[in-house]
Amino acid sequence: MKKKRFAITNMILALFVLTVVLPIAVMIVWTVTERWAWPDLVPQVLSLRALSEIFRRSEALAKLFASSIMISAAVAMASVVIGTLTARALVLYEFWGKRMMYFFTVLPFMVPATVFAMGVQISFIKLGLNNTVAGVVLSHLICSLPYAVRLMMDGTAAVGDRLEEQARVLGASMGQAFFRVTFPLLVPVILSSFSMAYIVSFSQYFLTLLIGGGQVKTFTIVMVPYLQGGDRNIACAYSVIFLGITLAVFALFEKIAGRWGKNTDTEFYT
Amino acid sequence: MRKRIFALLLAAAMVLGLAACASSGHNDGKKSDEKVSGESSSEGAEDMTFDELKEAAKGSTVTFYGWGGDEVLNQWLDDVFAPNMKEKYDITMERVPMDIDQVLSQLSGEIQAGEEDGSIDMIWINGENFQSAKENNMLYGPFVEKLPNFEEYIDTESEDVTLDFAYPIDGYEAPYGKAQMVMIADTAVTPDMPKNTDELLEFAKNNKGKVTYPALPDFTGSVFVRNVIYEICGYEQFLDMEADKETVKKAVEPALEYLRKLNPYLWNEGKTFPDSSTTVDNMFADGELVLNMTYDAFGTSVKIADGTYTETTQSFQFDKGTIGNTNFMAIAANSGNKAGAMVAINEMMSPEIQADRYDKMKVLPVVDYNKLSDEQKEAFDKVDLGKGNIPQDELLSKRLPEMPAQLVPVIEEIWLEEVVGK
Numbered sequence: 072m073k074k075k076r077f078a079i080t081n082m083i084l085a086l087f088v089l090t091v092v093l094p095i096a097v098m099i100v101w102t103v104t105e106r107w108a109w110p111d112l113v114p115q116v117l118s119l120r121a122l123s124e125i126f127r128r129s130e131a132l133a134k135l136f137a138s139s140i141m142i143s144a145a146v147a148m149a150s151v152v153i154g155t156l157t158a159r160a161l162v163l164y165e166f167w168g169k170r171m172m173y174f175f176t177v178l179p180f181m182v183p184a185t186v187f188a189m190g191v192q193i194s195f196i197k198l199g200l201n202n203t204v205a206g207v208v209l210s211h212l213i214c215s216l217p218y219a220v221r222l223m224m225d226g227t228a229a230v231g232d233r234l235e236e237q238a239r240v241l242g243a244s245m246g247q248a249f250f251r252v253t254f255p256l257l258v259p260v261i262l263s264s265f266s267m268a269y270i271v272s273f274s275q276y277f278l279t280l281l282i283g284g285g286q287v288k289t290f291t292i293v294m295v296p297y298l299q300g301g302d303r304n305i306a307c308a309y310s311v312i313f314l315g316i317t318l319a320v321f322a323l324f325e326k327i328a329g330r331w332g333k334n335t336d337t338e339f340y341t
Numbered sequence: 342m343r344k345r346i347f348a349l350l351l352a353a354a355m356v357l358g359l360a361a362c363a364s365s366g367h368n369d370g371k372k373s374d375e376k377v378s379g380e381s382s383s384e385g386a387e388d389m390t391f392d393e394l395k396e397a398a399k400g401s402t403v404t405f406y407g408w409g410g411d412e413v414l415n416q417w418l419d420d421v422f423a424p425n426m427k428e429k430y431d432i433t434m435e436r437v438p439m440d441i442d443q444v445l446s447q448l449s450g451e452i453q454a455g456e457e458d459g460s461i462d463m464i465w466i467n468g469e470n471f472q473s474a475k476e477n478n479m480l481y482g483p484f485v486e487k488l489p490n491f492e493e494y495i496d497t498e499s500e501d502v503t504l505d506f507a508y509p510i511d512g513y514e515a516p517y518g519k520a521q522m523v524m525i526a527d528t529a530v531t532p533d534m535p536k537n538t539d540e541l542l543e544f545a546k547n548n549k550g551k552v553t554y555p556a557l558p559d560f561t562g563s564v565f566v567r568n569v570i571y572e573i574c575g576y577e578q579f580l581d582m583e584a585d586k587e588t589v590k591k592a593v594e595p596a597l598e599y600l601r602k603l604n605p606y607l608w609n610e611g612k613t614f615p616d617s618s619t620t621v622d623n624m625f626a627d628g629e630l631v632l633n634m635t636y637d638a639f640g641t642s643v644k645i646a647d648g649t650y651t652e653t654t655q656s657f658q659f660d661k662g663t664i665g666n667t668n669f670m671a672i673a674a675n676s677g678n679k680a681g682a683m684v685a686i687n688e689m690m691s692p693e694i695q696a697d698r699y700d701k702m703k704v705l706p707v708v709d710y711n712k713l714s715d716e717q718k719e720a721f722d723k724v725d726l727g728k729g730n731i732p733q734d735e736l737l738s739k740r741l742p743e744m745p746a747q748l749v750p751v752i753e754e755i756w757l758e759e760v761v762g763k
Contacts, residue, residue: 105648108628116648124412189450196454284447284460285437293409295708296438300410301619 095314101307121304125312132290136316139289142204146211150268151261153212154219158227179213184278187213190336192281202284210282211275215268222267227261228259262328266321273317290316300323346375372696378583386679391687395430398681402433405685407465407655409438410619411534413643413702418613421697426688432681437461448479448673462682465517467668468506474671475513481672481679482610483512488687491515491690495690501667507580514669515686518698519705520565521665521740523731525633526627529653536660538572538599544632545606551631553608553615553624557753561618564664565634566756567744570596572661583719583745600760613763627649638665638736639703642727654729662739667707677724703727715754 100114101107102121103223127131160166161173179187192201192209200206221265230253238248276291285292389397403426407416415436421436439447444464445562451459466474474480477662485491494518495502502508502516526534531548535541557560559684570579573596582588590597604611608630615621625633626649635641635656644650670689672682688694692713710718710723726733744752 087616106626106650108626118648120647134470189446192447192450193454196456198449201451201456202460280439280443281450286435286460288405293438295411296409296440299440299617299619300408300412301617301622302410303623305412316456324534 097240098307098310101303102311104304118304121302121308124212124305125308132312135284135288135293136289136315138204139273139291140316142208142211142287143269146215146272147206147265148270149212150215150219151210151223151265153216154264154268155227155261156256157216157220158223162224162227162234177217180217188278191278196263201282202286204287206281207283207287207289208278210278211272214275214278215271217263218267218271222260222264226257226264231257257327262294262324266324269324270317271318296323344638346445348664348686349748358740372433386683389680390543391487391683394487394680394683397619398678398684399431401678401681402435403462403685404435404436404437404460405463405465406439406444406461408440408718409436410663417698421701422689425694426685427560428708429688432684434685441466443700445474445479447472448474452479452675457675459673460677461673462490462676462678463685464673465668466514466671468743469667469749471510471514471671472508479674480513481676482675483508483514483516483713484672484679484683484686485515488515488683488690490687490690492713494692494695494708495593499709501665502707504742505577505669506666506743506745506749508598510669514671514688515629515672516667516707517689518708519638519665519667520636521638521736522561522568522634522636523638523641523656523658523736524653524663525541525635525656525729526631527651527654528626529651532629534655534657538569538659542599542606545603548609548631549606550610551629552606553621553630553632553746554634555612555621556614556616557756558750559617561634561636562614563749563753564636566596566600567749567752568659568664568741569600569617570752571664571741572596572659572665573599576744578746580742582748583753585750586755589748590759593755597755599757600756601763604760604763611760614761621730636666636705637727639707639730641729643703645728645735650729652728656729656731658731658736658739662741663742665737665740666743691719692720696724700724703730705733 092277103117104114105116105118105120107116108248125287129265139292143196159175159220161169191213195201195206198206200209232253234252235248238252239245243251243324273289274291275289276295279287280294281291294306294313299307300306342728348697360540371459386394405418418434418436422442423436424485426432426434441464444461446467448459448461448464451461453531464474471480473545491497497503526636528534532542533540533544535544554565557566570593574593580591582592607736608615608624615624620634621630621633625631638656640658641650641654644651645654670686672679690707692708695708696717697706699706703726706721710721713721
């Protein structure tokens with residue numbers, strides 16, 4: 072019985088390797104490939120053209136990454152703060168219009184960005200927010216907040232406010248009760264919603280283009296034309312960098328969260 | 342309670358701080374000086390002479406919006422054209438990679454919102470996009486007569502310069518480069534290249550499942566179908582045809598018949614077509630297809646030099662010719678820096694820049710060879726076109742004009758209904 076389960080897990084693992092790792096491996100090979108025609112198993116023509124072009128622009132790309140990561144981190148940070156507050160309001164309190172409020176928070180899930188982007192653009196131009204980083208951050212928030220709120224709601228519902236009340240009974244102030252009792256318990260969920268919001272923002276193309284007017288340049292803005300342009304080695308080189316940086320940023324998140332949440336005993340909220 | 346509020350304020354301050362440093366880190370203050378100079382230079386750009394425009398544009402930034410999927414071109418714009426503009430006119434060029442659909446949607450958004458100091462200055466455009474932008478008053482002009490290089494080096498009477506897909510330009514666009522459809526095959530795989538549509542049908546029969554074209558409305562797929570229509574139905578009748586679906590359908594029926602006859606021998610038996618010309622490019626490079634087609638008439642040699650195509654790859658045309666067009670530069674109606682844009686466009690039409698584009702990217706030049714000095718002619722003559730290209734005089738002698746822009750979407754619609762999967 073146990074052996075059989077082992078076999079199934081192995082099969083799933085193999086499938087995972089096939090669908091995720093294999094394409095990534097092929098992508099890495101393509102960064103140095105000019106021609107790889109059927110039916111050869113190895114590329115016929117290799118070159119460093121794509122890589123040398125990327126290295127040539129490495130300074131500009133480093134700047135681009137710094138600003139992309141900044142923008143996405145700002146979006147993720149704001150999403151978490153707003154998400155936590157909204158989730159607390161929706162889960163722990165009763166007030167008039169609560170269901171409506173809830174509906175509004177998930178509305179951007181249901182309406183595709185292409186539908187509201189034009190309206191957002193015109194409003195932002197009127198407000199003077201177009202072509203600014205602040206405008207881009209705000210527009211990304213529209214897309215990332217539903218995820219953050221949804222995740223934080225589940226987390227808040229699981230943690231509840233009983234422990235916080237207990238802390239209050241024992242003499243903690245409201246702030247102390249939240250930051251020393253609830254917050255550490257919420258760290259894993261906060262990390263998930265932070266990452267989710269970060270990813271949504273980092274890979275956002277259409278809204279960034281429209282609100283940023285092409286003047287707020289993120290990595291996605293520069294990368295997508297190459298994906299569409301069909302120059303596979305350059306597109307692959309960009310994709311590999313995109314993947315690498317994203318993984319690095321996530322490893323960093325994990326590390327930071329590990330330090331914050333090391334006194335967390337997850338049994339409270341499972 | 343107080344502590345909690347304090348904590349919230351702190352968190353908010355952190356977020357804002359992040360956003361602020363992201364913004365200051367990114368803009369480098371470019372936007373602000375662009376605004377200042379933009380305002381001063383767009384005032385009455387209509388009445389200025391070219392020297393006054395040059396003076397007004399000094400120290401300003403010009404944004405150039407256009408397709409950004411060609412690394413060689415991007416590199417050239419960043420490393421050759423931009424430094425040249427900076428040195429000669431003290432103008433900073435900012436290339437913004439964006440598809441034309443998005444450029445126009447952003448522009449229309451800005452105009453609707455009444456933005457007068459718009460972010461878009463120069464636009465790379467042609468065809469139906471130009472027509473719709475001009476008809477919706479989204480472009481600035483007429484401006485080309487003001488540019489000395491336009492008057493001096495360009496054949497202002499030729500239809501390549503006065504008409505864009507048979508639509509009168511009226512001075513709202515300046516030529517940027519010429520394109521012409523060519524087909525590409527590897528002579529080592531298929532030694533005989535089809536010279537007309539009958540031979541193309543034979544070619545498809547002999548290479549069953551290895552020939553196809555990009556699904557319309559892809560630019561290249563669309564021009565291929567128009568070229569087939571020209572071959573079979575002649576091209577003269579289309580130049581003044583009304584964009585009425587029934588009329589067009591009747592006129593192109595023999596060509597549709599031919600395309601349907603071609604279907605069973607195509608890739609996937611013509612039930613579906615590759616989504617874009619870039620997909621077809623890659624399929625051809627991979628050997629999955631034996632025929633490729635492109636608007637980039639001299640691009641084959643660049644790809645052979647890179648190693649994407651084999652040494653034996655050769656571009657070719659139909660005997661009756663292939664469709665060529667010109668791509669243009671226009672200025673947004675609400676551009677914040679019209680003077681700078683005009684100076685940049687003028688520079689782009691200079692023989693030196695055109696010769697450099699011809700040399701580095703093999704773009705067909707827009708300048709009139711006969712108007713050049715001997716020295717300038719030499720710069721063009723010495724360019725080595727490389728392998729796999731059709732000689733320029735032969736290519737241009739078999740150049741057919743584009744159809745009126747408004748017929749293009751009609752044909753695309755008819756193709757979708759009458760050809761795919763039939």
